[in-house]
Amino acid sequence: MTSTTQERQELVPVWFRTLRDDICAAFEELEDAFVGEHAGQLAEREPGRFVRKQWEREQEGETGDFGGGEMSLMRGRVFEKVGVNISTVKGEFSREFRAKMPGAEENPQFWASGISLVAHMHSPLVPAVHMNTRFIVTTKSWFGGGSDLNPMYPDDQDTADFHASFKAACDAHDPEYYPRFKEWCDEYFFIPHRNEARGVGGIFYDYLDSGDWDTDFAFTKDVGRAFLDIYPRLVRRHMERPWTDEQRRHQLFRRGRYAEFNLVYDRGTQFGLKTGGNVEAILMSLPPEAAWP
Amino acid sequence: MTSTTQERQELVPVWFRTLRDDICAAFEELEDAFVGEHAGQLAEREPGRFVRKQWEREQEGETGDFGGGEMSLMRGRVFEKVGVNISTVKGEFSREFRAKMPGAEENPQFWASGISLVAHMHSPLVPAVHMNTRFIVTTKSWFGGGSDLNPMYPDDQDTADFHASFKAACDAHDPEYYPRFKEWCDEYFFIPHRNEARGVGGIFYDYLDSGDWDTDFAFTKDVGRAFLDIYPRLVRRHMERPWTDEQRRHQLFRRGRYAEFNLVYDRGTQFGLKTGGNVEAILMSLPPEAAWP
Numbered sequence: 001m002t003s004t005t006q007e008r009q010e011l012v013p014v015w016f017r018t019l020r021d022d023i024c025a026a027f028e029e030l031e032d033a034f035v036g037e038h039a040g041q042l043a044e045r046e047p048g049r050f051v052r053k054q055w056e057r058e059q060e061g062e063t064g065d066f067g068g069g070e071m072s073l074m075r076g077r078v079f080e081k082v083g084v085n086i087s088t089v090k091g092e093f094s095r096e097f098r099a100k101m102p103g104a105e106e107n108p109q110f111w112a113s114g115i116s117l118v119a120h121m122h123s124p125l126v127p128a129v130h131m132n133t134r135f136i137v138t139t140k141s142w143f144g145g146g147s148d149l150n151p152m153y154p155d156d157q158d159t160a161d162f163h164a165s166f167k168a169a170c171d172a173h174d175p176e177y178y179p180r181f182k183e184w185c186d187e188y189f190f191i192p193h194r195n196e197a198r199g200v201g202g203i204f205y206d207y208l209d210s211g212d213w214d215t216d217f218a219f220t221k222d223v224g225r226a227f228l229d230i231y232p233r234l235v236r237r238h239m240e241r242p243w244t245d246e247q248r249r250h251q252l253f254r255r256g257r258y259a260e261f262n263l264v265y266d267r268g269t270q271f272g273l274k275t276g277g278n279v280e281a282i283l284m285s286l287p288p289e290a291a292w293p
Numbered sequence: 294m295t296s297t298t299q300e301r302q303e304l305v306p307v308w309f310r311t312l313r314d315d316i317c318a319a320f321e322e323l324e325d326a327f328v329g330e331h332a333g334q335l336a337e338r339e340p341g342r343f344v345r346k347q348w349e350r351e352q353e354g355e356t357g358d359f360g361g362g363e364m365s366l367m368r369g370r371v372f373e374k375v376g377v378n379i380s381t382v383k384g385e386f387s388r389e390f391r392a393k394m395p396g397a398e399e400n401p402q403f404w405a406s407g408i409s410l411v412a413h414m415h416s417p418l419v420p421a422v423h424m425n426t427r428f429i430v431t432t433k434s435w436f437g438g439g440s441d442l443n444p445m446y447p448d449d450q451d452t453a454d455f456h457a458s459f460k461a462a463c464d465a466h467d468p469e470y471y472p473r474f475k476e477w478c479d480e481y482f483f484i485p486h487r488n489e490a491r492g493v494g495g496i497f498y499d500y501l502d503s504g505d506w507d508t509d510f511a512f513t514k515d516v517g518r519a520f521l522d523i524y525p526r527l528v529r530r531h532m533e534r535p536w537t538d539e540q541r542r543h544q545l546f547r548r549g550r551y552a553e554f555n556l557v558y559d560r561g562t563q564f565g566l567k568t569g570g571n572v573e574a575i576l577m578s579l580p581p582e583a584a585w586p
Contacts, residue, residue, distance in 0.1 A: 081585075193566045256579065263556035264566070273486045273557070283585065286549065292374075292579040 005137060008213065009111060012135045013088045015217075016115040019224040020086050023117065024050045024072055026232045027084075030239070031076045038242030039077075042122055048076020050084070055278045057089045066091045071281050075288070078126070078239050082119040083284030088112070089277075093138075096274065102207060103140030111137040114145075115224070116268070118285040119231075124251035126238045127151035127158060127199075128258070130285070131227045132268065133220045141213075143220045144206035146181065147227050148189050149234075150199035150258060152251040158234050159200045165230035166203045169222040173215065181205045191261050198261045252291035259290050298430060301506065302404060305428045306381045308510075309408040312517040313379050316410065317343045317365055319525045320377075323532070324369045331535030332370075335415055341369020343377070348571045350382045359384045364574050368581070371419070371532050375412040376577030381405070382570075386431075389567065395500060396433030404430040407438075408517070409561070411578040412524075417544035419531045420444035420451060420492075421551070423578070424520045425561065426513050434506075436513045437499035439474065440520050441482050442527075443492035443551060445544045451527050452493045458523035459496045462515040466508065474498045484554050491554045545584035552583050 003011070028049060036043025056068035069087025076082075090111040098104045114134030121128060133145030149162045163182070170177035185204035190197055203223070208216050262269050262285050272282035296304070321342060329336025349361035362380025369375075383404040391397045407427030414421060426438030442455045456475070463470035478497035483490055496516070501509050555562050555578050565575035 193572050252582070259552060259583075260556060260576075263553060279486050283553075286585040289545070289582065289584045290552075291582045292576065 003213065005141070008135070008141075008217075009088075009113070009137065012217070013086070013113045015221060015224075016086045016088075016113060016133075019221075019228070020070075020072065020084050020115055023084055023228055024074075026228060027074065027076075027079060027082060027119075030078050030232055030235050031074075033236070034078045034239060036077065036240065038240060039123070042077045045077040048074045048079055050074040053280075055281065057087075057091065057278070059091045069278060069281060071278075071284060073284065078122060078235065080120050080122040081288040082117070083281075084115070084117045085281045085284060086113075086115045087278075087281065094274070097271075101136075101138055102142070103138035107139050109138065116281075116285075117227075120255065120287045121235070121239075123239060123241065124152045124243050124247040125241045126235055127155075128255075128287075129227075129231050131224070131231075133223055135217075135220070141209065142206070143208040143216050145220060145223055146185055146188075146202060146204035147223070148185055148199050148202035148204070150254070152247070152254045154200050158237070162200070162202060162230055162234065165226045166223065169219070169226035170203065172222060173219045174210075177205070177219075178203070189261070191257060191265070193264075194257060194260070196257070198258060249291070252289055253293055255287035255290040256292045259286055262286065296506065298434065301428070301434075301510075302381075302406070302430065305510070306379070306406045308514060308517075309379045309381075309406060309426070312514075312521070313363075313365065313377050313408055316377055316521055317367075319521060320367065320369075320372060320375060320412075323371050323525055323528050324367075326529070327371045327532060329370065329533065331533060332416065335370045338370040341367045341372055343367040346573075348574065350380075350384065350571070352384045362571060362574060364571075364577060366577065371415060371528065373413050373415040374581035375410070376574075377408070377410045378574045378577060379406075379408045380571075380574065387567070390564075394429075394431055395435070396431035400432050402431065409574075409578075410520075413548065413580045414528070414532075416532060416534065417445045417536050417540040418534045419528055420448075421548075421580075422520075422524050424517070424524075426516055428510075428513070434502065435499070436501040436509050438513060438516060439478055439481075439495060439497035440516070441478055441492050441495035441497070443547070445540070445547045447493050451530070455493070455495060455523055455527065458519045459516065462512070462519035463496065465515060466512045467503075470498070470512070471496070482554070484550060484558070486557075487550060487553070489550070491551065542584070545582055546586060548580035548583040549585045552579055555579065 031047035050072040053071045057066040059066045067089035069085055072084040074082050092108040093101060093104050093110055098108050112134060116132040118130050119128055128150040131147035135143050167178045181203035185201045188204045189199060210216050269282055324340035343365040346364045350359040352359045360382035362378055365377040367375050385401040386394055386397050386403055391401050405427060409425040411423050412421055421443040424440035428436050460471045463474060474496035478494045481497045482492060503509050562575055
C-alpha cells in the first residue's frame with residue numbers, strides 16, 4: 001500500500017510480462033484449435049507460434065542503460081500477423097516532448113513500461129484488435145491504455161460483448177470510468193480526414209493517477225485480463241466461418257484506413273518514432289497487407 | 294514578358310491541363326502497346342483507360358467559389374493504379390499555415406494551381422514514379438515541383454536516364470539548378486525512421502521566383518516535358534519482362550515504405566489534409582496494395 005517508486009518500477013514490468021505470456025499462450029491455443037474446414041489451404045498450415053526478439057533502446061549521443069523491450073511476433077493460420085510487445089525504457093525527453101508530457105517540464109527524465117498488442121487476422125470475419133497499457137514516470141506518474149475492436153463487418157453481438165467485458169473491468173473500480181473511457185476511445189480512434197471511426201470502440205484512458213497507486217495498478221491489470229477474456233472468445237466465434245474474395249478485399253481496404261490512422265494520427269506511433277523508439281516494434285502495428293481503392 | 298498576376302493565373306492552369314492530357318494519352322498508349330506474353334492473365338485484360346472525376350473545393354463555414362480540380366484515375370493492365378490530378382484552388386490559409394507559407398503572414402489569401410501524378414505499376418520490374426508541379430500565389434508567388442523514381446529493383450541505366458532527362462531540363466535554364474534540385478530531392482524523399490531513401494531520386498524544387506516569371510514558367514513546363522519524355526520509355530523498357538511472386542512480394546513491401554513516407558512526412562499530403570483539400574485526390578498517391586513484413 002505504500003510502495004516506493006522503485007518498487008512500482010519492479011512490479012509493473014513483471015505484470016506486463018505475465019500478461020504477455022498469458023496472451024501469447026491463449027493465441028497459440030487458438031492456432032491449435034483451428035480446424036479451418038472452410039478456410040481452404042490455411043488449415044493445412046502448421047499452427048503458428050510466437051517468435052521473440054529483444055531490442056535495446058539507444059539514446060542519441062549517449063551511452064548507458066536506457067532499457068529496451070521484447071517483441072513477440074506470430075504469423076499463423078488464424079492470426080495473419082500479431083505482435084505483442086513489452087518494453088521498459090528510460091532516458092530524457094527531447095525538448096519537443098517536455099512541454100507535452102505531464103511533469104516533464106521541470107525535469108526531462110522519464111521511465112516508461114508497457115505492453116502493446118495489435119492483431120490482424122486472416123479472416124475478414126474475425127475482427128482485428130488493439131490493446132495497450134502502460135505506466136509512465138516523470139516527476140509525476142500515471143497509467144494509461146485501452147483496447148479497441150476493429151471488425152471489417154461490425155457485428156452487434158461482438159461489439160456488445162467486447163464493451164461489456166471492459167465495462168465490467170471499469171465498474172469494479174469506479175462507475176464513472178466506463179462512460180468516460182468509452183467516450184475517450186471514440187474520440188481518440190477517429191480519422192478526421194475520412195470523418196469516420198477506426199473501429200467500434202472500446203476504452204481509452206490516460207493520465208490515470210487517482211492518488212491510490214495500488215488501485216490504479218489493479219485497474220490496469222483488470223483491463224489486461226478483460227482483453228484476455230473477451231478477444232479469444234470473439235476469435236473462436238468466427239474463425240471457422242468461410243469467407244469470400246470480396247470480403248477479403250473489403251478487409252484490405254479497412255486495413256488501409258487502419259494504417260492511415262496509425263501513421264497520421266496515433267500518438268503512440270508519433271511518440272515512438274520521435275523519441276528514438278524501436279521502429280520495428282512501433283510499426284509492428286501496421287497490417288501485413290493493405291489496399292487503397 | 295510583362296504578364297499580370299491575373300494573366301498568369303489563366304496561363305498556368307491551361308498548361309497543367311495540356312500536360313495532363315498528354316500524359317494520359319501517353320499512358321493509355323502504353324496500355325495499348327502491352328503484349329504481356331510473360332505476364333499471365335494481365336495481357337488478357339482490356340487496355341486501361343483513364344476515368345475522370347471533378348471535385349469542388351469547400352472552405353469551412355463559407356460559401357463561394359473556392360475552385361476545385363479534376364482527378365484522372367486509371368486501373369489498367371500495365372498501370373495497376375495511376376492518378377493524374379489537376380487542381381486550381383483559392384481561399385484563405387488557416388492560422389496554422391499562415392506562418393509557414395511565404396507571403397501569407399500579412400494576408401492569408403492564396404491561389405494555387407498544380408498537377409500531381411503517382412503511378413503504381415503491376416510489374417515489380419517497372420519503377421513507380423511521382424511527378425508534381427505547381428504555381429502558388431500569396432502576396433508572393435512561386436513555382437515548385439519535381440519528380441522522383443521509385444524502382445523496386447534499382448537499375449543503374451534507368452536511374453542514369455531518369456536523372457539525365459531532368460538534368461537536361463534544368464541545364465537549359467540554369468547550370469546550378471540540377472545539382473541543387475537533385476540534392477533537395479534526396480533530402481526531401483528520405484524516411485528518417487527507416488534511415489533510407491524513398492527511391493533513387495530525381496529533382497525537387499520550391500519557392501522558385503527568379504524575378505523572371507516567364508523563364509520560371511518555361512522551366513516548370515520543361516520539367517513536365519522531361520517527365521513525359523523519360524517515364525514512358527522506362528515503362529516500355531521493362532513492362533514485358535516476366536516477374537516472380539517473390540518480386541511481387543518485395544514490391545508490396547517497398548510500397549509499404551512509400552505509404553509510410555506519404556502519410557508521416559509528405560508536405561503535400563499534410564498540407565492537403567489540413568487545408569480541407571479533396572481527400573480522395575490527396576490520397577490517390579497511396580498504393581493499390583501494400584504490405585509490411
